Amino acid sequence: xxxxxxxxxxxxxHAIRIFARAITAVRADWQGIxxxxxxxxxxxxxxxNGDMPMIWASLPPALRREVRPVAAADYWLKNKLRAFxxxxxxxxxxxxxxxxxxxxxxxxxxxxxxxxxxxxIFPEGNRNMTDDPLLPFKAGLYNMGVARPDVDLVPTxxxxxxxxxxxxxxxxxxxxxxxxxxxxxxxxxxETKDAFLERAANALSSLAPEVQS
Amino acid sequence: MSNxxxxxxxxxxxxxxxxxxxxxxxxxxxARQEPGTxxxxxxxxxxRIQSWWGMVAFVGTALLVxxxxxxxxxxxxxxxxxxxxxxxxxxxxxxxISLALAFFVVLPLxxxxxxxGWTGMYTVFIPVYAFLLLPIVxxxxxxxxxxxxxxxxxxxxxxxxxxxxxxxPALINLExxxxxxxxxxxxxxxxxxxxxxxLLEYFFGRRIGRRxxxxxxxxxxxxxxxxxxxxxxxxxxxxxxxxxxxxxGAVALAGAASLVGMLGSLVFAAIKRDRGVKDWSHLIPGxxxxxxxxxxxxxxxxxxxxxxxxxxx
Numbered sequence: 001x002x003x004x005x006x007x008x009x010x011x012x013x014h015a016i017r018i019f020a021r022a023i024t025a026v027r028a029d030w031q032g033i034x035x036x037x038x039x040x041x042x043x044x045x046x047x048x049n050g051d052m053p054m055i056w057a058s059l060p061p062a063l064r065r066e067v068r069p070v071a072a073a074d075y076w077l078k079n080k081l082r083a084f085x086x087x088x089x090x091x092x093x094x095x096x097x098x099x100x101x102x103x104x105x106x107x108x109x110x111x112x113x114x115x116x117x118x119x120x121i122f123p124e125g126n127r128n129m130t131d132d133p134l135l136p137f138k139a140g141l142y143n144m145g146v147a148r149p150d151v152d153l154v155p156t157x158x159x160x161x162x163x164x165x166x167x168x169x170x171x172x173x174x175x176x177x178x179x180x181x182x183x184x185x186x187x188x189x190x191e192t193k194d195a196f197l198e199r200a201a202n203a204l205s206s207l208a209p210e211v212q213s
Numbered sequence: 214m215s216n217x218x219x220x221x222x223x224x225x226x227x228x229x230x231x232x233x234x235x236x237x238x239x240x241x242x243x244a245r246q247e248p249g250t251x252x253x254x255x256x257x258x259x260x261r262i263q264s265w266w267g268m269v270a271f272v273g274t275a276l277l278v279x280x281x282x283x284x285x286x287x288x289x290x291x292x293x294x295x296x297x298x299x300x301x302x303x304x305x306x307x308x309x310i311s312l313a314l315a316f317f318v319v320l321p322l323x324x325x326x327x328x329x330g331w332t333g334m335y336t337v338f339i340p341v342y343a344f345l346l347l348p349i350v351x352x353x354x355x356x357x358x359x360x361x362x363x364x365x366x367x368x369x370x371x372x373x374x375x376x377x378x379x380x381x382p383a384l385i386n387l388e389x390x391x392x393x394x395x396x397x398x399x400x401x402x403x404x405x406x407x408x409x410x411x412l413l414e415y416f417f418g419r420r421i422g423r424r425x426x427x428x429x430x431x432x433x434x435x436x437x438x439x440x441x442x443x444x445x446x447x448x449x450x451x452x453x454x455x456x457x458x459x460x461x462g463a464v465a466l467a468g469a470a471s472l473v474g475m476l477g478s479l480v481f482a483a484i485k486r487d488r489g490v491k492d493w494s495h496l497i498p499g500x501x502x503x504x505x506x507x508x509x510x511x512x513x514x515x516x517x518x519x520x521x522x523x524x525x526x
Contacts, residue, residue, distance in 0.1 A: 025494065027495055160300065163306075168306075169306070171310075171313045173299075173309065173312050173313060173316065174316055175299060175300045176297060
């Protein structure tokens, strides 16, 4: 039974990847970094529920096997289908964002890093529905950088997904999606939380392609 | 085997022969370079030849399959081209449904109408029905910001990527060859003269080109375009046996299609320059996108179609 679920998860994973490629021709643009299997935290902008699958689909197989998206437990445990797709297909690290919960999200994230996994995180915390390129970052990225300084923090810009699948729409538009990976950053000695988060946000937004329209 | 099948195979093997010669030429030039250096013009030439191999294989197979193969191939090209085009246009969430309709309703219906041979419908479907109805769908969502720009750019995308591209398979419906399986050969004729003209325009433009047609927009030169159009006309003459146009008709049509196509690719260069991109996408390795590859065929197809209708209809 467990074997069957695992097999089904791999099939669904391939189907999601093929669907993402067929609709958006998703392409990884490795600008500041090579696609080699090193331990990394990919931190990305968040405009759509499709962001995480899109980054996941754009990674080469060797990297995809090692990566675990950090995602909200309340979203991925809402029904049986999501509880299958989130934890088993994407191998998500599920964190509970409610303050009254005992197991702190950061403990789970650090545990996943110590197992050797790479992570995908969305440091804005929520989907960005504003016209600004990014919302202010939450502290999590800084805490990870301080706790595990050897891990590369890789800015990852997902372009176009807010047009492909905006909040409230059902049909995804087949437009071309590019995932740009920038040069990795680390928390420097004595750098304050705010200074680091600002530097991280700038590193991320500088990857946004400039299209005049 | 029918005569048409034999002719398609002859064309395919002829194209393979030319490609083998061109690949050989490129490899010889490559071998004669200083070791460790790379000539960018030669490398571009070689990637173009490589994607040509793919195109000849795809178009040849589609033509052998017949009408259905041709429709599926060009519907796919339209989809890829529309996706590249609309990725760069101005749009808002208010356009979401009209854009989805463009991809999932207008595009397939246009190819259904072409497949049915319903000339009266596929000639007006996008310029009239889509033109008037899609802006209504956008307007119903009540966002007026950049409205005219949004609807105009979407319509432009549909005209270019669906209406114009669909006129390549629509050549099957022309009366001059209708009711004969030789109709698919018209497609081979158009694609071959236009693309061959482009290839030689590129080659001669880099070799002997001096005066630019549109400086700041495109490296195309008068010398290159002249040689390219002459090469297309020569190709037209050599291929006149597959057409019902006769020698002079084939030469004239080949020249007209090739000239319009080359000037059309200037239009695409202007759009790309305006949007700050070098290529439409990265789907064809070393080449750019489908629109980059198809640009001259896109402009040539409707003109060629209507010239044939006018003179041989």
